[in-house]
Amino acid sequence: MKLLSSIKKELILAARSFYFYIEIGFALIMLAVLLFAVPEHSGARSEEYLYLDLPPAAAKVLIDETLDEDIDGRPQETELKAEGAVYKALLFQTDERDIFLMESEAAAETMTKHKKAIGAVITMDKGELHYKYFLQGYESKRLKNLLLVLHAQDFDTLETRMNEQKVINVDSGHIPLNDRENAIPPLMAFSGSLMSMFIMAAYVSLDRQEGVIKAFAVTASPVSKYLISKMFVLMLTSVISGLIVVAPLMGTKINYALLLLLLLTTGVFASMLGLLTASFFQNITKAFGIIFLPMVLFMLPAIAYYIPGWDPVWVKLIPSYPMLQGFKEIISNGDAMYVLLVSAGFLAAGFVLFLITNNRFRKTLTV
Amino acid sequence: MISVKGLYHSYSKDDKYAVKNVSFEIPKGEIFGFLGPSGAGKSTTQGILTGLLSLQKGDVSVAGYDIKQIKQEMFNKIGMSFEQSNVYSKLTALENLKFYSRLFDVPTRDPKELIELVGLRGKENIRVGEFSKGMKHRLTFARSMINNPEMWFLDEPTTGLDPAIAANIKDIIREQNNKGITVFLTTHNMYIADELCDRVAFIIDGEIKLIDSPKNLKLRYGKRIVDVEYIDGSAKKKGSFSTVEQKDRDALASILHSKEILTMHTKEATLEEIFIKVTGRGLGVSEAS
Ligand SMILES: Nc1ncnc2c1ncn2[C@@H]1O[C@H](COP(=O)(O)OP(=O)(O)OP(=O)(O)O)[C@@H](O)[C@H]1O
Ligand SMILES: [Mg+2]
Numbered sequence: 001m002k003l004l005s006s007i008k009k010e011l012i013l014a015a016r017s018f019y020f021y022i023e024i025g026f027a028l029i030m031l032a033v034l035l036f037a038v039p040e041h042s043g044a045r046s047e048e049y050l051y052l053d054l055p056p057a058a059a060k061v062l063i064d065e066t067l068d069e070d071i072d073g074r075p076q077e078t079e080l081k082a083e084g085a086v087y088k089a090l091l092f093q094t095d096e097r098d099i100f101l102m103e104s105e106a107a108a109e110t111m112t113k114h115k116k117a118i119g120a121v122i123t124m125d126k127g128e129l130h131y132k133y134f135l136q137g138y139e140s141k142r143l144k145n146l147l148l149v150l151h152a153q154d155f156d157t158l159e160t161r162m163n164e165q166k167v168i169n170v171d172s173g174h175i176p177l178n179d180r181e182n183a184i185p186p187l188m189a190f191s192g193s194l195m196s197m198f199i200m201a202a203y204v205s206l207d208r209q210e211g212v213i214k215a216f217a218v219t220a221s222p223v224s225k226y227l228i229s230k231m232f233v234l235m236l237t238s239v240i241s242g243l244i245v246v247a248p249l250m251g252t253k254i255n256y257a258l259l260l261l262l263l264l265t266t267g268v269f270a271s272m273l274g275l276l277t278a279s280f281f282q283n284i285t286k287a288f289g290i291i292f293l294p295m296v297l298f299m300l301p302a303i304a305y306y307i308p309g310w311d312p313v314w315v316k317l318i319p320s321y322p323m324l325q326g327f328k329e330i331i332s333n334g335d336a337m338y339v340l341l342v343s344a345g346f347l348a349a350g351f352v353l354f355l356i357t358n359n360r361f362r363k364t365l366t367v
Numbered sequence: 368m369i370s371v372k373g374l375y376h377s378y379s380k381d382d383k384y385a386v387k388n389v390s391f392e393i394p395k396g397e398i399f400g401f402l403g404p405s406g407a408g409k410s411t412t413q414g415i416l417t418g419l420l421s422l423q424k425g426d427v428s429v430a431g432y433d434i435k436q437i438k439q440e441m442f443n444k445i446g447m448s449f450e451q452s453n454v455y456s457k458l459t460a461l462e463n464l465k466f467y468s469r470l471f472d473v474p475t476r477d478p479k480e481l482i483e484l485v486g487l488r489g490k491e492n493i494r495v496g497e498f499s500k501g502m503k504h505r506l507t508f509a510r511s512m513i514n515n516p517e518m519w520f521l522d523e524p525t526t527g528l529d530p531a532i533a534a535n536i537k538d539i540i541r542e543q544n545n546k547g548i549t550v551f552l553t554t555h556n557m558y559i560a561d562e563l564c565d566r567v568a569f570i571i572d573g574e575i576k577l578i579d580s581p582k583n584l585k586l587r588y589g590k591r592i593v594d595v596e597y598i599d600g601s602a603k604k605k606g607s608f609s610t611v612e613q614k615d616r617d618a619l620a621s622i623l624h625s626k627e628i629l630t631m632h633t634k635e636a637t638l639e640e641i642f643i644k645v646t647g648r649g650l651g652v653s654e655a656s
Contacts, residue, residue, distance in 0.1 A: 005469035009458070016457045211453025215510070218417050218447040219470035222439050363421065 002221040006229035014233045017206075019199045026195065027241035030187050034249060038180045047098045047117040049089075049134075051108040054124050062122070063101070069094040075101070082114035109134050184246060185327035186302040188263075189320050191241050193270040194295050196234045200274030201291050203230060205284035213361070224358050227275060231354075234274075235267035246331070254330055258339045262326050265343040268350035269319065276353055279360040319349070368518055368549040369393040369416065374425035376411055385411045386573045389425075395517075398540070398550040400564035402557070402638070404648060408573040409553045410450055413522055416551070417447050430518045443473045446516030450523045450553075452503035456496035460487060460506055463495060464513060471514040481509040486535060501528050508536060512543070519543065522553045537563060557638040567638070571646050581638055588636045588644060596629040597622055603629065607640060 014020040052059045067073055075090040080100065087110070090101040102108040105121050112119030112134040119134035133147055207213050216226050242263045246254070273294070281287035301321035304311050305328075315321055326342040329335045369392065376386040386408040393399045401409050414420035416429055418437040427434040432441040454463045464478035482491050485505040495503060508524050521540065525533040537559050544550055544563075554560050560567055561581050568578045591610040596603065606622070608615040610633075622628070636644070643649055 002470050005466060009455075009462075009466045012462065013455065013457050210456060211449065211451055212455055214419055214449065215447075215453045215467070215507075216470070217419055218442055218445060219467065220439050220442045220472050220514075221470040 003225045003229060006221070006225050007232050010229045010233040011236075013203075014237065017203070019202050020237060023191065023195050023199060023237050023241050024244070027191060027244040030191070031245050031248060034180050034183055034187075034245070038183055046096065047100065047115055049100045049102055049108045049111040049115070049117060049119040051102045051105045051119075051121045053105065053121055054129075058124055058129075066092045066094075066099060071095065080111055082110050085110070087111065112136075180249065181331055184249065184331050185324050186305050187245060188242055188327040189266075189302065189324040190299070191238065191245070193266060193320050193323055194298055195241070196238050196267055196270035197274035197277070197298075198291060198295065199237070200230065200234050200271040201278040201287050202284060203233075204275055204278035205281065205287050208278070209283055217362075223361050224354075227354065227358060227361065230275065231268060231271045234271035235264050238267040238270075239263045250331060254333055255336065258330050258336055261343045262323075262330060262339055262346075265346040265350065266323050266326075269346040269353070272350045272353035272357055276357045276360065279357055319346075322346075368395045368397075368430060369399075369551065370426070370428045371412075371416070372426040374412070374415065374422075374427060376408075376415055376420065376423050378411075380423075384573050386415070389570070389573070389575050391568055391575065391578055393549060393551065395549050396544070396547050397565045398544050398552060398563050400560040400567035401551065401553045401570060402555075402560055402567050402642060403570035407570045409570060410522055411573075412570075413447075413520055413551065413553055417445065417520055418442075440472065443471050443514060444517045445520065446511040446514060446518070447520045448508045448511035448522060448524050450526070452500070452507040454495050454503055454506050454510065457494060459492045459494050460498075461491040463506065464510055467510050468513050473514055475513050476515060478513070481512060482506070484512075484539060485509040486532060501532065504528065505532070505536070517548060519548050519550045521550060523555065524552070525554065525556050525559055533559065557642070561638045569642055569646055571648055576646050584638070584641050585636060588641045591633070592636045592640060593619060593631060593633050595619065595622060595631045597626040598629065599626055607644075609644060 052062060054062070063075075067075065070092045071094065075092050078089050078091045078100070080087045080089050087107040088103055089107075089111075092099040092101065100111065102111060108119045108121060111117070116136055121132040121134075123130045123132070131147070204213075213223075213226070217223060239260065242259065246259060274291070277291050277294070278287050281290070297318055298320040300315055301318050301324050304315045304321070305324055322342045322345065326339050329338050371392070372390050374386055374389040375384055377384045389408075389412060391399075401412065403409050411420065415422055416427060416434065418434060418441075422434050430441060430444045432438060454460075455466075458466065460482055461478055464481060468475040468478060479491060482488065485508060487502060487505060487509070490498070490502065495506065498506065504524075504527055508521070511519065511521070524540070525536050528536065533556065540550060540552070540563055550563075552560070552564065564581060566578060566580045567584075569576045588609060588611075593608045593610060595606050595608065597606075598604070606618070608619040610616065610619075639649075
């Protein structure tokens, strides 16, 4: 009853304070940036221009095979413009590539040149397929060799070989994320940890300035209920802002139970950290001076996330690192166990912080 | 209701005591006044008694609870009105009191009724951020009554209020006291202390100099004070002299003998004058002067 009443009051206070709207607004801005400023694929998709100089039956086999990979299973008729001419083409879209089937060898060559893409002409001679590639000239020797090897064998052998080949994705083993999805985890870690911490410190400093903590201290309700009710509001805002970003972008593709779990547990941790920080300061200005430091520290893992070559061990010890990785696992439908472990860790750490903070708050209420 | 023995408190945790060797008892149903100049240690004492400050040294019991091991349930019996009003400015007056009323395990008073009691009728649904200082102070005062406390701590309940409202507050305190509530009253307002308090303690530099009832103090000092205005050299001077204490009688005699007297009259001593007499110090900020 006391707790419920405190939570209700905190919700009213949050709804009437601008920090709440800052966090929601921030989430909306992040969503807008991700939707409109970050393309799903920035250069990761490749384009190929092909001309099939084949008998219709053979061409049909190849086209059918490509269609199997096509996203909607249907080619689209398009017109391409290059160097003043217009070329008709059939577009096949697979997960990673746009394949344009051109009507002439010249067209394939022009488009390859114009788009700095890959082009090829496939012909048939004595029942064997022959490939002629148009390259830009700067491709590595490796690629060229690869292309040679690819066609030195006859097609049947190659196909059996390829089927035997085990493909190991060296990156993560998960569904690869597109650029937009890839940007979600650091943002979530940011709003989940930094924002909660900052806003919690702001809320508590305000309460302190108004002296209402002292008023609370002389009631029959323990200070812990005050702290918990504050934390609850922060967790709620963290969940709302997290969902604002994730739901429109990921739709039904991910496990929302895991997402909620991680949002809530990181919310506990971060808000407790904010509370603890705030407990050392009498007013908001002083608190902000120092809260800046952990904020910068917490941003380092996001930098490591974007710079693949820079991933020192000590960065992994910063709490926002597992936070970020946890969100990444969720977004990529990866390791649920990892998410559970990280959540448990944050919950435990949050609890310890809570005990310390509770103790501190009882001691530092001055007349 | 309250028993304090050998209470010390140092904010810096060294021998710079804000409160030293303070001892007093408050029986149930009494209004006990805590008087002293700014910085004397009044709020500090009250802070310790209400558990806001930690008990460093001494024995304190309040409403039957030992302050060494504060139990949260103790606050069901305690009301506290703060020196600096501390209400949520983002909540309305009514919301403030409603929220507060749910933090106790005992029957609470109707928030609306309390708001009306302190003259804030019609302001229930206004956010406290829009209140004047005095209005906030009255709301803080009203809030301290919400749990029908047996032990009521009032830190400067009339500060910053105009005389009419201060008188209203005084009436409320008397009324509550008539219901048997014990009051610990910290104030600068000597008239209010004089009218309300069964006993007063004079505290200076963290030490209690005297505890007695205003009535006894007046019996001892009343009607025996002579106010004199005289010329000393070229300056006009004023002095108050007791007609019973030898030191004062001598001083008065010497003035009468050698200085030019402008005015002279006897009057009943106010509590403030008695305070000055006893402690040798003024009360500083005083609404009474
Ligand atoms: N939070 C604090 N930290 C350090 N010293 C303090 C603190 N609060 C009060 N003091 C010191 O303790 C002494 C007693 O202060 P206290 O607030 O108890 O005085 P007071 O009698 O209530 O004065 P006032 O009439 O101005 O309210 C003062 O010297 C003051 O400087
Ligand atoms: Mg004071």
